[in-house]
Amino acid sequence: MTLLGLVGVGRIGALHAKTLHGLADVEVVVADVQSGRAEALAGNLGVRWAPDIDSLLRTELDALVVATPTGSHAELIERGVAAGVPVFCEKPVAENSAKTLEVIKSVDKYGGRVQIGFQRRFDAGYAAARAEVRAGTLGRVHTLRAQTCDPFPPPAGYIATSGGIFRDCSVHDFDAIRWVTGREVVSVFASGSDRGEAFFAEFGDADTAAAVLQLDDGALAVVTATRYHGAGYAVTLDVQGSRGSVGAGYDDGLPLRPVGESDGDADADGGRGGDGGGGGGGSWPKGPAHAGFLERFRRAYVGELEAFVQFAKGRIENPCPVGDALEALYVAEACDLSRAENRPVTIAEVRR
Known part of the structure; x- marks a missing residue:
């Protein structure tokens, strides 16, 4: 069983949580800065939830999915790779190329593995x-x-x-x-x-x-x-x-x-x-x-998360590296x- 933590349960995060919950051999734990939203979604889906992001990151996760607003992407990617887990993050990596380069340096420093969510590839x-x-x-x-x-x-x-x-x-x-x-x-x-x-x-x-x-x-x-x-x-x-x-x-x-x-x-x-x-x-x-976009690319969103699970397990190459997001x-x-x-x-x- 692969334990995936998901941060951010807004519109796209809720969709990702539902998708991940439907995948075989995947267990999901959700968290959000508004703990009530995470608890409510967890109750609706029948999955676990964490009271805050720090608690989620202290869980023995196999991988992390980041679906929060842009301003928090860089920090959460860096915290994920520092914890030694593969990370999936919605685009963009950061607000600008300068900050994106800093994230790339952190990923390289920790030997991290990060897939960025450009769903059209799927x-x-x-x-x-x-x-x-x-x-x-x-x-x-x-x-x-x-x-x-x-x-x-x-x-x-x-x-x-x-x-x-x-x-x-x-x-x-x-x-x-x-x-x-x-x-x-x-x-x-x-x-x-x-x-x-x-x-x-x-x-x-x-x-x-x-x-x-x-x-x-x-x-x-x-x-x-x-x-x-x-x-x-x-x-x-x-x-x-x-x-x-x-x-x-x-x-x-x-x-x-x-x-x-x-x-x-x-x-x-x-x-x-x-x-x-x-x-x-x-x-x-x-x-x-x-x-x-949620309707138009529904199958693509499923495909990219299926690929992320396989990537996290080391079975496939990274389908969308951080460097591609920078370009x-x-x-x-x-x-x-x-x-x-x-x-x-x-x-x-x-x-x-």
Whole structure:
């Protein structure tokens, strides 16, 4: 039996606790700074709970899962590796690259093993796109298009501490692009707008953003994000090559309504067209639209924790090392600088 401690029982933490409790040969102990929340969740799931984080870390754990707010990630990772247990932590490792480098030094000092939670690596579509690229079936990859669209913005209090749309939202796309292609980002040009709630401008953030990334082999990637995609939650990745193209995320929950296609076009396209009058009444996507990331990536969240258990037991290599999280963060920081100064920025400028 593997004893996993889980710190943080908010929205994602509660999902992780439920997932871990459902895995074979896994026992879960939960804790939170609000002990009442941990006790309530433990009662609902039928798992153990600790009255505080210190008590949890004194338990003879086999591994630790960190699902707390960003500001506590670095400390909890360091405490976990110092205690000699493998750690899973939601992204980001820390608020910025300087602090992330400090965490990496601590991990190296203790010989720690840390997996970061970029769940798209465990999504079937993203994994299939990666396999196509690595097999060479697409030919020379020249263009990628990635999007992350939230149906509505988070609260002002969240935006105040999120780190901005590139670090909080698009960083998933940055990691996915590196992971799928096996290439590094060398430069970015980014922009953003804040036409929504006033708190975006107040905190220096954008509610809608776009970035063009150049990869080290000359390929280009366009990344877009918004907090105002009223049609629903949309996350996709297109990979175009000289011999073929693939797209991840084009399932029946994608909030994308085809318009302007005739019945003949629809038949030729396998039934994905409109209603013949531009009204978008075709058979794809069937819907309903994804409401949010917990629904869209439910299977991926299960997959990454299943992998973490195997990683903690030493059965597989680390599927998402801390260093990969740092590289994605460098891209996000370069985008922040590019947006602020309205110019192209190389990753070398922000690398420490």
